[in-house]
Amino acid sequence: MAEMVKLFVNGQEVEVESGKNLIDAVSAVGIEIPHLCYHPALGADGNCRMCLVGIEDGRPPLVPACKTPAAEGMKVQLDAEHIKKIQRDVMELELINHPTDCPICDQAGECSLQDYYMKYDGQESRMTVPQVKKGKKLDFGCGVVHDQERCVVCGRCVRFTREITKTGELGIVNRTDAARVNIFPGQPLNNRYALNVVDLCPVGAMTSTDFRFKQRVWFLSKEKGICHGCSKGCNIFIDHNREKYKDEVIYRFRPRLNEEVNGYFICDEGRMTYKWENDQRLITPRANGSEAIKSAAVDSLRNAISQASKAVFLVSPSSSLEQQFAVKAFAEQAGATVLGFSDGYIKAGDGDDYLIQDDKAANRAGLALLGIDATREAFEAAMAEADLLVSFDNALGCSYDQDGLAKVLGSCTLAVIATNSDSLSEQATIAIPTASYSEYSGSIINCDNILQAFARAVVKNDPPEDIVEIVNRLGGELENNQQVWAALKKAVPTLAEVEPEQIPEQGLALTS
Amino acid sequence: MSIKVKTIVRQGKSLQERLYLIEVFKGMAVTFRHFLRNFLDNSKLYVRHYPEVKPEITPRWRGRHRLTTHEDGSMKCVACFMCQTNCPAKCIQIEAGERTDGRTEKVPVKFDIDLLECIYCGYCVEACPKDAIRMDTGIFSVTGYKRESMLMTMDDLLATKGAFSEEEYKKGGA
Numbered sequence: 299m300a301e302m303v304k305l306f307v308n309g310q311e312v313e314v315e316s317g318k319n320l321i322d323a324v325s326a327v328g329i330e331i332p333h334l335c336y337h338p339a340l341g342a343d344g345n346c347r348m349c350l351v352g353i354e355d356g357r358p359p360l361v362p363a364c365k366t367p368a369a370e371g372m373k374v375q376l377d378a379e380h381i382k383k384i385q386r387d388v389m390e391l392e393l394i395n396h397p398t399d400c401p402i403c404d405q406a407g408e409c410s411l412q413d414y415y416m417k418y419d420g421q422e423s424r425m426t427v428p429q430v431k432k433g434k435k436l437d438f439g440c441g442v443v444h445d446q447e448r449c450v451v452c453g454r455c456v457r458f459t460r461e462i463t464k465t466g467e468l469g470i471v472n473r474t475d476a477a478r479v480n481i482f483p484g485q486p487l488n489n490r491y492a493l494n495v496v497d498l499c500p501v502g503a504m505t506s507t508d509f510r511f512k513q514r515v516w517f518l519s520k521e522k523g524i525c526h527g528c529s530k531g532c533n534i535f536i537d538h539n540r541e542k543y544k545d546e547v548i549y550r551f552r553p554r555l556n557e558e559v560n561g562y563f564i565c566d567e568g569r570m571t572y573k574w575e576n577d578q579r580l581i582t583p584r585a586n587g588s589e590a591i592k593s594a595a596v597d598s599l600r601n602a603i604s605q606a607s608k609a610v611f612l613v614s615p616s617s618s619l620e621q622q623f624a625v626k627a628f629a630e631q632a633g634a635t636v637l638g639f640s641d642g643y644i645k646a647g648d649g650d651d652y653l654i655q656d657d658k659a660a661n662r663a664g665l666a667l668l669g670i671d672a673t674r675e676a677f678e679a680a681m682a683e684a685d686l687l688v689s690f691d692n693a694l695g696c697s698y699d700q701d702g703l704a705k706v707l708g709s710c711t712l713a714v715i716a717t718n719s720d721s722l723s724e725q726a727t728i729a730i731p732t733a734s735y736s737e738y739s740g741s742i743i744n745c746d747n748i749l750q751a752f753a754r755a756v757v758k759n760d761p762p763e764d765i766v767e768i769v770n771r772l773g774g775e776l777e778n779n780q781q782v783w784a785a786l787k788k789a790v791p792t793l794a795e796v797e798p799e800q801i802p803e804q805g806l807a808l809t810s
Numbered sequence: 811m812s813i814k815v816k817t818i819v820r821q822g823k824s825l826q827e828r829l830y831l832i833e834v835f836k837g838m839a840v841t842f843r844h845f846l847r848n849f850l851d852n853s854k855l856y857v858r859h860y861p862e863v864k865p866e867i868t869p870r871w872r873g874r875h876r877l878t879t880h881e882d883g884s885m886k887c888v889a890c891f892m893c894q895t896n897c898p899a900k901c902i903q904i905e906a907g908e909r910t911d912g913r914t915e916k917v918p919v920k921f922d923i924d925l926l927e928c929i930y931c932g933y934c935v936e937a938c939p940k941d942a943i944r945m946d947t948g949i950f951s952v953t954g955y956k957r958e959s960m961l962m963t964m965d966d967l968l969a970t971k972g973a974f975s976e977e978e979y980k981k982g983g984a
Contacts, residue, residue: 401890401939402916435915511906511916514891542900 305372320363320374321349331376332385332414334392334500335452336364339562340461346452348388348414352381360384382418389419395430395475396501397447405502407515411450430475438468439486440566441493441507446478449503455479455495462563463489479503490654494563497552508570509550513539518549521755524742525551526616526660526735527568530653531744531805532560536572536736536755545759548572548736558748558804565654575736575756580719584729592730592763599688599713599728600772606686606711609634612677613670614692615643615659618740619749620782621765622664625690627785628774635684638665639677642697655745660735663743667790667808681706688713690765691732695722715768731762738764739779741801743808750805751798867948869974869982872932874949875923875962876970878942884911885968886942889918893934893943901927902934921964925952946982948973 303316307329314323321331322338334346342364349363352375363374375381392411400406432446456468456479467487471480481487487495496506515537523536533556538548551572553564583595590598603609611629613622615638622638629636640659649656665672681687687710698706700721714726717734737758741751763771766782776782783798792808826832848855858865867873878886889906901924909917934943947970954960972979 399914401892402888402914406890511889511908514895516895517891542903 303368303370305368305370305374307374308377309373314368316368316370318368320351320366320368323368324374329376331363332410332418333364334410334414334450335454337454337457337498337562340454340457340498343453343457346388346392346450348385348392350381350384350388351376352378385414385418386421389414390421390424392450393419393423394425395432395447396450397429399448403448403502404505404510404515405448405499409502410500432478433480436480437486438481438504439488439492442487442495443505443507443510444479445503445505446480448501449479450501451477451479452500453479454498454500455504458495458498459487459489462494463491465489468495490565490567490650491563491652493566493569494553497563506550513537513549520552521736522554522753523551523736523755524660524750524752525564525568525571526742527565527571527658528649528655529657529659529662529745530560530568530655531660531742531748531750532556532564532568532653533750534564534568538736538756540759546756548575548756556804558807559744559746559750560653563653565652567654574718575734578718578720579734580716580723580729580731582729583731584726587727595728595730596768596771599730602686602711602713602728603632603634603688603772606634606684608680608684609686609688610677610680610684610710611636612687612689612692612694613638613665614690615640615657615662615665615672616735617661617664617691617765618735618738618742619661619664619668619786620740620779621690621769622661622668622670623786623789624766624769624774624776624782626668626670627776627782628769628772631775632773634688635680636670637677637680638662638670638672638692639674639694640672640692640697641674642693642695657745660744661742663745663747667743667792678706681708681710684710686711686713688715689722689726690715690769691717693720693722695720715765717762730768732768733762733764737761738766740764741798744805747808748805749793749796749801749808751801861951865950867950867973869946869978871948871950872930872935872945873947873973874925874952874970875928875934875943875945875967876947876972877921877964877967878944878972879968880913884913885917886940887918887921888914888940888942889916889921890939892937892939896933896937898931898933899927899929901925901929918964921967923962923967925960925962926957943967944972944979946972946974946979 300315302313304311304313307324312327314327319342321333321336331349333349335343344362344365350360351363353359353361354373354375400412406412434445434447436444438444451470453470456470459468460466467481467485468479470477472478493506496504517539518537521536523534525532525534533554535552535554536548537550538546540546551569553562555562582589583592584590585595585598611625611634613625626636643659644657646656712726713728714723715730715732716723717732723729736756737754739754741749743749770777776785787794880886889904891904894902894904903922904918905920906916907919909915932945935945
């Protein structure tokens with residue numbers, strides 16, 4: 299616990315953490331100091347002057363809150379008349395050349411400038427001269443569109459490319475009202491975290507081509523989730539909406555702060571994985587190679603398992619710990635071999651030293667913890683004598699090419715429980731659609747051995763079943779995640795002390 | 811007694827009235843007088859000859875919707891979704907796309923109003939920052955043979971013209 303200091307905000311005594319700047323310190327107790335250029339990940343720049351606060355009896359009496367550390371006994375003025383005038387004046391300055399095209403701006407609804415205008419400004423424009431015209435709809439590359447007129451030149455995006463990605467594609471050119479953010483000629487944004495500038499931008503100057511005009515942000519429900527794009531397990535917001543007469547659609551992923559895992563940002567590939575939650579989903583169940591209703595497909599798989607002389611259950615390294623354990627428990631009960639072969643998920647050399655990992659599976663550490671063998675040798679040895687392969691959402695198609703897959707399958711019957719429709723699910727005799735990670739709750743262990751829990755974010759009109767439920771319907775004994783956890787705590791010593799409901803927001807670092 | 815009491819004289823007690831038949835003929839005489847008068851000259855009828863004669867609609871009347879255009883014929887709507895957000899009946903469905911005529915950046919590619927769901931409250935008109943949607947078509951009778959025909963698409967809404975001059979509309983309080 300950090301040292302606490304007592305200070306006064308508007309005459310009211312508050313206790314805040316020392317060592318932090320005033321914006322962060324007092325926001326922890328629910329007091330907002332308006333700011334545009336300051337961002338905790340990028341540090342204080344002090345260029346927007348929106349966070350100027352008065353310090354009673356202080357020298358100097360007026361300081362930028364982002365650059366002032368909280369100190370004992372400080373008397374911070376936020377609602378004094380001269381501070382309100384400063385905020386109004388800064389807002390007026392920012393809005394001189396702002397096009398105020400909120401009706402067509404994607405940021406409207408989550409825009410600092412808009413919020414601060416309503417809260418701190420609220421005055422009519424006094425401008426009588428024409429506004430400065432700047433570039434609009436500039437393609438900055440990596441799916442980022444820039445509108446120079448909306449820009450307040452806070453420099454967050456510029457600092458992001460310099461400090462975080464260290465690629466430095468962006469810069470501010472010219473001065474005064476001709477100042478604008480731009481790329482160097484012929485050198486667009488070229489890094490794998492570029493779309494974070496869209497989130498960073500406090501106004502609508504940076505927008506994403508992918509999300510552009512898709513939805514107004516106030517229609518979106520924002521649920522917490524965890525990205526399953528790689529083994530990092532970055533924390534995200536899943537922004538989704540059900541339009542009238544339609545099904546739930548996820549429109550975007552946004553990063554969610556978790557100091558222990560991903561900090562403030564996520565990578566662009568991970569951000570785009572939301573598309574897999576919407577598109578190419580396996581919808582129609584199949585039994586005996588033709589379309590069937592779900593219960594028929596489940597029945598036919600149950601029969602196939604009971605009749606098989608040697609069955610192989612292939613779990614996915616991206617499935618939750620609960621699902622992997624439920625499949626493993628069912629395999630022991632049904633006398634099947636449970637394996638986790640998934641070499642195709644690993645893209646060697648794709649990772650970097652920041653967030654992106656080589657391993658594109660979200661919970662490979664879970665496989666190791668449960669003692670599920672994931673080697674190629676074990677899988678091919680088991681397949682040589684097996685007559686039934688049940689894939690529990692394992693994208694086996696990416697571990698083999700078409701010929702290799704046919705060879706390894708041989709005459710074996712293929713059953714697939716999958717979220718998405720792919721070549722594997724198309725050639726399967728039995729196919730059962732299942733819920734994807736935005737549609738179930740569970741827990742995963744990331745590459746740094748941090749256990750994170752996530753809740754169900756999206757409920758479709760016709761919600762597909764979670765693997766745990768499907769396994770239960772196939773004859774498994776564990777009915778739900780609570781029962782799985784009770785068994786899991788007994789079976790795995792590392793998790794013996796873990797309470798699934800009490801896994802903290804930042805995740806739980808497992809020690810084993 | 812503080813309450814004012816008025817005693818009503820009961821009718822129908824006299825012999826002539828109790829005979830009933832005389833009163834029937836008196837009544838029929840009134841009916842036939844009206845029938846003959848209207849039969850010979852129906853311009854004196856006390857009701858409006860709807861639908862041949864339409865009522866006069868004031869510019870403030872909230873009729874069927876339309877989407878307005880600039881003088882060059884391009885749509886005023888910028889797909890800001892304010893009407894859809896404000897609609898209490900949730901009868902407006904918009905999809906936005908890129909605008910290519912150089913005016914702004916955004917334009918609706920789909921703008922549907924389901925008239926079966928619309929409650930004609932006029933909140934969409936009030937919410938519109940661009941004066942792009944109005945209910946000044948003067949169309950008050952909205953009928954159809956099929957449910958689908960009650961769905962106004964963007965083309966239908968653009969094709970309908972306003973029934974009032976700009977001056978009259980503004981005077982109506984818009």
